[in-house]
Amino acid sequence: MLEATQATATIANLESVSLVQNGVAILRDLSLSVRTGEHIALLGANGAGKTSLLRTIHGLTIATSGRVEAPVASEQAMLFQKPSLLRRSTLDNVAFALEARGHSRRGALSAARDALDRCGLYAFADRYARTLSGGEQQKLALARAMILQPKLLLADEPTASLAPRAVFEVEQLIDELCSASTTLVIATHNRGQAKRLATRIVFMSEGCIVEDTSSAEFFSNPVSQEAIEYLNVERV
Amino acid sequence: MIAEAASQALSLIVSFDANVMAVVALSLQVSGLATLIGAMIALPLAAWVAQTRSRVREPIVVLLNASMGLPPVIVGLVVYLLLSRTGPMGSLGWLFTPSGMTFAQVILITPIVAALARQVLEDADQEYGDLFRSLALSRWQSLCALLYETRFSLLVLLLAGFGRAIAEVGAVMMVGGNIAGHTRVMTTAIALETSKGELALALALGLILIAIVLAINVFAHFAKLYLRRRYA
Numbered sequence: 001m002l003e004a005t006q007a008t009a010t011i012a013n014l015e016s017v018s019l020v021q022n023g024v025a026i027l028r029d030l031s032l033s034v035r036t037g038e039h040i041a042l043l044g045a046n047g048a049g050k051t052s053l054l055r056t057i058h059g060l061t062i063a064t065s066g067r068v069e070a071p072v073a074s075e076q077a078m079l080f081q082k083p084s085l086l087r088r089s090t091l092d093n094v095a096f097a098l099e100a101r102g103h104s105r106r107g108a109l110s111a112a113r114d115a116l117d118r119c120g121l122y123a124f125a126d127r128y129a130r131t132l133s134g135g136e137q138q139k140l141a142l143a144r145a146m147i148l149q150p151k152l153l154l155a156d157e158p159t160a161s162l163a164p165r166a167v168f169e170v171e172q173l174i175d176e177l178c179s180a181s182t183t184l185v186i187a188t189h190n191r192g193q194a195k196r197l198a199t200r201i202v203f204m205s206e207g208c209i210v211e212d213t214s215s216a217e218f219f220s221n222p223v224s225q226e227a228i229e230y231l232n233v234e235r236v
Numbered sequence: 237m238i239a240e241a242a243s244q245a246l247s248l249i250v251s252f253d254a255n256v257m258a259v260v261a262l263s264l265q266v267s268g269l270a271t272l273i274g275a276m277i278a279l280p281l282a283a284w285v286a287q288t289r290s291r292v293r294e295p296i297v298v299l300l301n302a303s304m305g306l307p308p309v310i311v312g313l314v315v316y317l318l319l320s321r322t323g324p325m326g327s328l329g330w331l332f333t334p335s336g337m338t339f340a341q342v343i344l345i346t347p348i349v350a351a352l353a354r355q356v357l358e359d360a361d362q363e364y365g366d367l368f369r370s371l372a373l374s375r376w377q378s379l380c381a382l383l384y385e386t387r388f389s390l391l392v393l394l395l396a397g398f399g400r401a402i403a404e405v406g407a408v409m410m411v412g413g414n415i416a417g418h419t420r421v422m423t424t425a426i427a428l429e430t431s432k433g434e435l436a437l438a439l440a441l442g443l444i445l446i447a448i449v450l451a452i453n454v455f456a457h458f459a460k461l462y463l464r465r466r467y468a
Contacts, residue, residue: 060366073372084367087385096381100373128466148371 009036010069011152011183012057017066019052019207026052027063028207034152034183041198041215042187045230048204050187054078054154057185071152074101077145079155083137090132091116091125094144101148111147119143119173135166139173146177153178155186159193171196191231195219203227244436245443256437260444263421266334266408267401270341274401275394278346282353283379286361300354303347312410315340319411332413337421340407345397352396356389357382388463395456399449 012034019027027049034040034057042050055061057070058078070076086093094112099105116122119139124132129140138158145153155174159167167190175197178184188194194201194215201218203211205226211218222228248256285296317323319331319339330336360382368378383390405423412419414428422445429438 058370060369073370076370078366078370080366080370084364086364086381087388097371100371100377100381 010034011036012070012185013067014053014057014063014069015067017056017063017068019049019056019061020064026207027056029066030207030209032202032209032212034185036151036183037181038200039178039184039198040186040200040202041194042185042202042204043189043191043194043218043227043230044204044210047206049207050204051081051156052207053204054156054185054187057152058154071150074148075150076152076154077148077150079138079141079145079153079158081157081160083141085129085132085137085140088129089125090121090127090129090140093129093140094147097144097148112143115143115147116140118146118177120169133166135162135169138162138166138170142170142173142177146182150182152183152185155184155188157187157189159188159190167193191219203230205230238435241435241439245440248436248440249444253440256440256444258417259420259422259425259441262334262419263402263423263445264448266337266421267341267398267404270338270345270401271394271398273338273342274346274349274397277342278350278397279353279383279390280379282350283357283382285350285354286357286382287365287375287378297351297354300347300351304351306344306347308344308404308406309410311340311343312407315343315407315411331411332415332419334412334419337408337412337419340411341401341404344404344407345401348400349393349397352393353386353390356386356393360386388460392456392460395452399452403445403449 010033012032014030014032017027017030018025030049030053032053042053044050052061056063056068058076059068059070059073060078086096088096091109091112094115095105095108098108098111103111113122113125116125119142121132121136121139121143124136129137132140142158153174158174159170162170171193174184174186184197186193186197188197198215201211201213201215202209203218203222203224203226205224210224210226211222213223218227219231222231285293285300315336316331318325319328319336320326321331328335330339364382364385365378368381373381403423405427408419408421409424409427412421412424414420414424420428422441426438426441426445429435429441
């Protein structure tokens with residue numbers, strides 16, 4: 001009963017949200033409800049508004065109109081396409097997130113070591129973060145996000161520029177870390193990734209949500225012309 | 237004549253002549269302190285300007301950029317007027333003292349450090365701003381983190397500021413008065429000794445000044461190269 005209640009509870013809700021930047025409509029009268037524990041993939045062509053939607057949920061971008069209800073910033077985490085790493089060691093990059101929340105240095109370092117261990121980066125703890133490979137950097141960003149135990153993880157094409165092996169490893173980590181109680185919203189161009197990580201697909205085009213359905217339904221039976229064209233192009 | 241002066245200059249340096257060393261020590265003290273105070277004012281100011289969206293931001297940026305070209309003699313004149321007995325800060329008794337010279341140098345180098353640091357910090361804010369907001373850092377935490385992340389570039393800026401301060405002559409001459417054993421620094425001593433025809437002492441001080449400025453720049457250059465490689 002409790003599980004059923006949690007599964008239907010809404011963690012983020014957007015109502016008639018529009019975003020206009022420099023006179024260009026980025027998001028248009030968009031409504032979306034994200035339920036606790038869901039794994040959602042945002043699909044759509046470049047410029048469809050996926051990143052802006054994530055940023056709006058995360059509070060990095062303020063909607064021009066409409067209503068955005070989301071957990072407070074400290075209960076969310078976001079993975080960026082290009083991981084933003086501090087000029088510090090791998091360990092300090094992770095510990096920084098906790099120290100900023102008032103944790104003691106010792107406690108933060110201890111938790112950071114555990115997080116790095118979970119992400120397979122323990123051996124790199126003392127290495128300077130910016131010398132890590134692209135895949136390792138993204139895993140580090142993931143470790144830093146997850147150490148905060150966010151209720152909602154937003155990921156903006158986190159594997160866009162990674163080699164297949166690194167994509168696989170990052171996906172595995174996201175899947176593992178989000179399997180507990182973390183809700184996931186991931187923007188991706190990778191159809192396979194969307195199938196592997198998400199149970200619900202939100203397909204966007206020109207700032208609007210065109211389709212919002214289950215992953216199986218979307219890939220087997222897309223309804224909108226935009227989605228059909230998008231999937232056909234992706235197949236090519 | 238130049239060879240003779242150079243030879244005497246070298247002997248003054250090698251023998252650690254007391255007068256020369258006193259002048260060098262005062263120069264380092266005044267400019268070092270001015271750089272430290274200037275940094276304490278300029279860096280937080282630059283970090284605030286880099287992050288703020290306040291309306292006063294643009295006027296401050298323009299003011300800082302314009303202040304980079306402040307003529308030292310004008311600064312000297314203004315500080316002289318401020319510190320003179322009838323001036324608003326006359327009660328401090330800083331005129332013709334190292335404190336007054338430090339004050340003048342702080343006014344000279346603070347805008348330079350602040351303007352250059354602002355650009356460095358603004359670039360860093362573009363790189364880290366989203367991350368800091370994403371991690372829910374407070375304004376103060378973001379500010380401190382930005383300063384920390386740019387520490388190597390800022391260190392180089394401070395060394396440049398110190399180089400500017402120690403090579404300055406106009407303002408310290410006017411505010412310090414070039415009093416022997418009290419407010420005489422390398423640049424003012426060089427000017428005085430040259431006018432007196434004491435080329436050996438002027439040259440000795442000149443060589444030391446050039447060596448200090450060169451050493452600072454060499455250190456700054458290699459420190460930046462090393463740190464950039466180390467921290468990628």
